Structure formats: structure tokens, C-alpha cells
Amino acid sequence: MARDQIDMTPLQSRDELVAWLEAGVKPPSEFRIGTEHEKTPFTLQGREPVPYEGARGIGALLEGMKLLLGWEPIMERGSIIGLYDVTGGGAISLEPGGQFELSGAPVETVHQTQSELMAHLAQVREIATPLGIGFLGLGMTPSWSRAQIPVMPKGRYKIMTNYMPKVGKYGLDMMYRTCTVQTNLDFSSESDMVKKLRVSVALQPIATALFANSPFTEGKPNGFLSFRSEIWRDTDNARSGMIPWAFEDGMGFERWVDYALDVPMYFVKRGDDYIDVAGSSFRDFFDGRNCAFPGERPTLSDWANHLSTIFPEVRLKRYLEMRGADGVPWGRLPALPAFWVGLLYDDTSLNAAWDIVKHWNAHERQALRDDVPRFGFKSRIRDRYLFEIAKECLALAHAGLRRRGHVDHLGRDEGRHLEPLDQIVDSGRTPAEEMLEKFNGAWHGCVEPAYQEYAF
Template identity: 55%
Template sequence: MSSPSHVAETPITDRNELVATLASGEKPKAQWRIGTEHEKFGFRLDDLRPPTFDGDRGIEALLKGLTRFGWDPVQEGGRTIALLRDNASVTLEPAGQLELSGAAVETIHDTCVETGTHLNEVAQVAGELQLGFLGMGFQPKWTRDEMPWMPKGRYKIMREYMPKVGTLGLDMMTRTCTVQVNLDYATEADMVKKFRVSLALQPIATALFADSPFTEGKPNGYQSYRSHIWTDTDNDRTGMLDFVFEDGFGYERYVDYLLDVPMYFSYRDGKYNDASGQSFRDFMVGKLPVLPGQLPTLRDWSDHMTTAFPEVRLKKYLEMRGADAGPWSRLCALPAFWVGLLYDDAALDAAWDLVRDFSLVERNVLRDGVPKHGLKLPFRNGTVLDLAREALKIAVAGLKRRAARNADGQDESKFLEVLQEIVDSGLTPADRKLALFHGEWGGNIDPVFKAFAY
């Protein structure tokens, strides 16, 4: 989840300004970049509990320790709650999940180096504090009540609002971790095509990256429980956005959707004002109850865009949001998968051919069925595994045509080898952890913290 936007305090006086904000993200292909974000669970090595914010071994101590690597601290209420360096940031999710929001870089090689550097820095500081970090989609051991809360104003507002609109929103906030990639578009038509392809294929990414089969130390019956949680978090701001596939979809239609998403807050003068459930449309005419007579700024709009949580999110770029967090190799594979599909013209055409005749019902069947069944979910005359195999083939070919090579002459398709292994075996990361749980771990979840720590 995002920190307050740094967009200028320019008042909004017309809906067209909101549309123009999305259009301003258009870039020629030569300027397309890749921004990768990932979250991870911290745990104390002695008792496996998540670290609190305060204390000698707390999350704030970790953030302060990371400043030795040139990160600049960001404070809220006198507390260090984030870090900035070279257009990247380290931020906190509500229960202290640590997130790297990477810089916009040119290749998967770059983003993978960036991710590896970050994990090495975190490991150095965490080791001194006797902390570890785990990449999975859902906290495998601890209950919601056992998770700490970070002292960020927006999280207090969300914490109070979530139970009013769904039963699993607090679990989303405190017990989930994801990896996502942010990608560019050239024109409105290019955005629309990429949005449709990525929405239709998002359940395939969810299945390939499924890694959240445990709740409170026991199997939960899901491949990606993290993905399931989004189905009962807040239906006003989640889901598959069926309107994206309707004729005439573009920036204006997405703005109308966002205007109908209930607000969480307005950040003014260093304070989060609780606007939960209130209307941005009312804000546009100076009738927001919490700030009567005041008009929104572009920063308010930028912040509001971050409070919608569909499977694919449009800001000034497209965000792929369907994957569970995982180990370093899959943190590199997620951007490789989507870049291979969306940044090569022939691949994008092939991916669109793969999904263009999916019906609304079929797209939602995939979205609703994959969290439980993963690659084994039946689809038409086969399974999701068949779709994954075809999508991966398209992505590999797209990366090979991109021909972005490292110093050793390797192209970016090498980052998809971990997904090829999943497709070849038919076994998801969740399947492999369940086999360990029922086998050598003897029904005990604790070994996951050692076996899969960064």
C-alpha cells in the first residue's frame, strides 16, 4: 500500500483533469520501463513471531539500520515509517510487512539486481536484530489478533472501515504479501489492449505463483488464500472490472469507476482526515463532509487512485496485482512473465488471441476458482495448466524477441525458467509446501520459516 503521494497541491476543478492524469502516463515504446514491487513477512528468529514496530528488534530499528546503505528516512508523527533512495522506496504494510517499491528500470536484469541488492541489505540488518524474512502469499502461522499494527494514519482509518464492507479485509491488511509489476503504455488504445489481456490472464499468474496454502499452522484448502481474501475484502474496490471489456472503454470510463470507489481519507497538513465511505464526486464540488467547502487536489486524486484494489489497476501505468509473494527467483519471474506478454507486439497479439473470446462468465470463473484449485481448475476442454503453458510460451518468445541481454549475453527469458519448471511438473509452490508439511515437516509449519527465508 502506498504512502502519501508527492503530487503537487494543485486544485482540481474539472473531471477532464482526472482523465488527463491517466493520459499523461503515455510514453513511446523506447521509454517503457519496469517497476517491480514485493512484500515479505518479518519474523523473530527465536520465536517466529512478527516483530512489532517499536523496540530494539522492531521494524523501526530495521528501517533505521537500512539507512547505512544510503536510504533517506521518511517520518510520520516523528517516527520512521519509510525509506527513499534513487527513485525507489521501502515502505510498511499494516502489520509490518516490508515492501520494496523498485525504481522504473529498463530490463528484468536491472530489476532482478535491484531486488537482490535490497534483500541482501535487509538480510544484513535483520541478522543483527535476530530477524528473518519470508516470502509467501499469506502468513502461515499467526492469527490476525497476533499480528502487530504499524503507526500509519491511513491504516488506522482502513482498520476501522474494513469490517463494515467485508469479512476478510483485516486479513488482507495484516496477513498477505504480494509481488507486482508496473508497466507502461503508449496510447489509450494500447492501454486498453494491455488492460484486457492482463485482466483475463491475471488468474493464470495467480495459479503459477500460488503460495499461500496455510492458515494458522494448518492447510487451509487453498492454493492462493491471499487471492481468495480479495473476494471478501470490499467489493466496491476489488474484482475483475468487467466494464474494461465493454465497447468504448478508455480513460474516461476508468475515471468514472474511480469516482464511484468510496474514499478512505484526504491527507492534509501532515494529517489523515477520515473520509471513509464518502464520495470523491462530492469532494469535487466542495461537499465532502470531513472537509466542507474544500476542493480536492491532484495529490488527493493520486492518493485516491491507490485505494482501489482490482486485479489490474490503472494509474499512470498498469499494475499487475494477482501474484503471491515468493522467493527471489519468482520475484524476478513475475515482471518477466508480464513484460514478455505485454511489451512485444507479436506477443501481445498472441496473448489477445488466447483470451479474446473468453466470456464474462468464464473470466470470473477463472478468478473465483483459481484461488482454491490453482493450475488444476478445469477450463473448457482442459485446465488452467493448459492456459498457463500457452501463456508462458508466448511470454518466452516475447522476451527472446526483446533481446535485452546481460553482460553474459543472456536474454530475459532465463527468468521464466522457474515458471517453466512449475508448468512442466504441474506443481505449484503451494503444492510443494503442502508435500513438505505432510512429509518431512511432520505436520509442523515452523520449518517453513527456515527452509524458505530469504
């Protein structure tokens, strides 16, 4: 999410934390789809990272977008770090290495997601091209070292950059070198949330395989199909992963609150300042025992900000956020919301998806998730290849979208946005395998052509 929340009411009881999540419950008629995607900016000449400063930098890009769109700037210490659409609810924000993120407005159909995306890309190109900036649609920067990548002027990233190396091997790679596409979806009750959460956590490796798109590091194959997914296995295991407890009896909003209370914090925001409290728990803060704020209790804003620093494969806020997919070129982006909407927003498909995963145990789910970054469709669970399950899920998604019955001006349902995934499943190869084939063939062992073929 682009903006850190501002609500300075001090919290009195754990019930308020639960109520904050519960406020996300909506009737199905009000279900919306939010899609977020990140893309890596690069200089069209030389294909280098783009710095924040300067006449052709990321700051200038945001200033140009502000003038074009008339969106509200999000400022931090005098620097523009994002834009917010007051009327529609969309936002543009910066990831730590300058990855440019669109957090789409909540829309009703995948067709609208695609329209929003096309408009966004046209706007971005209009401003970026004269600045000599292009954008890459891969899950990880294919050629740059971590040291080459500039740091964006956001206080929270400074705190995270200091903390990450203490808790995992790949945290800085996650921050500075990866891109994702996510979709945010609603629930109609606590039990609906739990069911959708369980199905989507168990099936997140399917999305990882279908979108696997990060096989290169610093110009060479890295041995993985989704290295971005591998990075999350050793970023910070106190705040990421397959949340096995969510499949146990008694799962609900309260259980998520108890989990989040014990996830280490990164920062507390007061005014324009980010105060480093990295490693301390929200539970201690809640009990007035945070060293930086002795005797002080957190606010609702602190809680909302804290929830945005938890990174499991599916995240609960006031909606569910699907976090397993690599960033992809623009033509494939609407396929991610289409896949999850088809599975989760149609009860028949949701029940059928639950039937696929309900007998898997925590150990099996974890093993599948651990294997998928390297093996993609060839990963197995019990006696099945992931490829078979992916095919089955795609059929369920198509059926779900058909039953939703939202047709475009040509009378096609939302299933048309799944076409890129149909092609992937027909070929039997992940996008990464296709790219590796190019690298070993037409690209002659060089990743540079990716900056053309996978650019926005």
C-alpha cells in the same frame, strides 16, 4: 506506492483527472519495469511477529537501512515509516502488519530488476540479521493469528482497519497477513493501455496459479492453494475484482475516471493528518459535498492518493499494475516481471495473448478467477484447463523476451528469469501443492520448516 503524493492544486474539472492518467503515455523506447515485493518479518528466535517499537523492532530496522543506504526517511508523526531513494526512485515502505516492501526503481530490463533485488536483499540482511529478524517469502503468514500481529504507526492504516470489517470478511487479513509481488508496466497510447489492461485482467488467474503460495492459516492447511487470492474475493468488492466494464466498448482513461469517482474513499491527507472520510465517494468530494470538507474541492494529491486505494486485479495509475500474485521466495521474484514483460511489451506476444482471451465473456472470466484460489491449474475456462493456458502463456512470454533481445553478460535473454515458472509447469503442480506435500510428508504436519525453506 510508498509515498502519498503532495500536490495541493484544487481540481476544477473532470478533464484534469483524465489528463493525470493520460500523462502516463510513453513511447515504447521509454517503457520501464517497476517491481514491488512484500516480505513478512519474523523473529529468528521463536518465529514471532516483529513489533515496530524497541531496539530490535521494525523502526530500528528502518533506521539502520537509512544509515546504510543514505535514503531519505519518510516520517509520520515522528516515526520513520519508510525510505525513499531520491536519485534512483526506489522506496522501502511498511504494510499494515510490518510487511516490508521494496518498490523498485523503474528499470529497463528484467536483468536489472534482479540485480536491484539482490542488492536490496544483501542490504536488508546486513541490518536485519544482527537485530534477529528474518523474512518470509509466502503469500500469507502461515502460523500467526490476526490478534498476534502488531500495527504499524501509519494513519491511513488506522482508518482502513476501522472500515474494512464493514465491507467484507477478509479485509483485515489482507492488510495484516498477506504479501504480494507486483510489476508495474507502461503503455504507449490509450488503445495500448486498454489492450494491455484487458489481456492482463483476463490472464491474472494464470499468475495467481503460477505463484500460488498461501495454503496455510494458523498452522493448518486452509483448503486453498492461494488463500491470499481468496481473501481478495471478500475484502471490499466496491474496489476490487475483475472490472468487467473494462471489456465493454468505450473503455479508456475516461471510463476509469468514472469508475474511480464512485469508489468509496478511505481518507484525505492534510499536512501530517489523515482525515477519515471512509465510505464517501470521490465524486461527492469533487462536487464540494464531502461532509469533512464542505464546499472544498479535492487536489491532484487527493486524486493520486485515492487511485492508490483501488484494488482490482490490475490497477491503472500512470502505469498498469499486476496484482494477482502471492509473495514468493527471492529466487522466484524476478519471474513475475519476466512473465508480464514477455507477454505485454512484445506486440507479437501481446496479440497472441489477446487471441487466447478475446472470446471469453465476463461470466467465464469471473468463474475462472473464483476457482483459481482453490483449484489452481485444475481450474477450467470453456473446455480448457488453466494448466494448458499457463503453458501457452509461458511460451509466449519466452518468445516475447527473446524478441526484446536484452542479453546479460553471459549472453542469456530475459527468458532465463522464467526458469522457476518453467519448473513449475514441468512439474504440473503449483508451489502451494508442493508445499502441502512437504507438510504432509517431510514436515510432519508442522509449518515451522517454512521459516527456513521459504525465508529470504
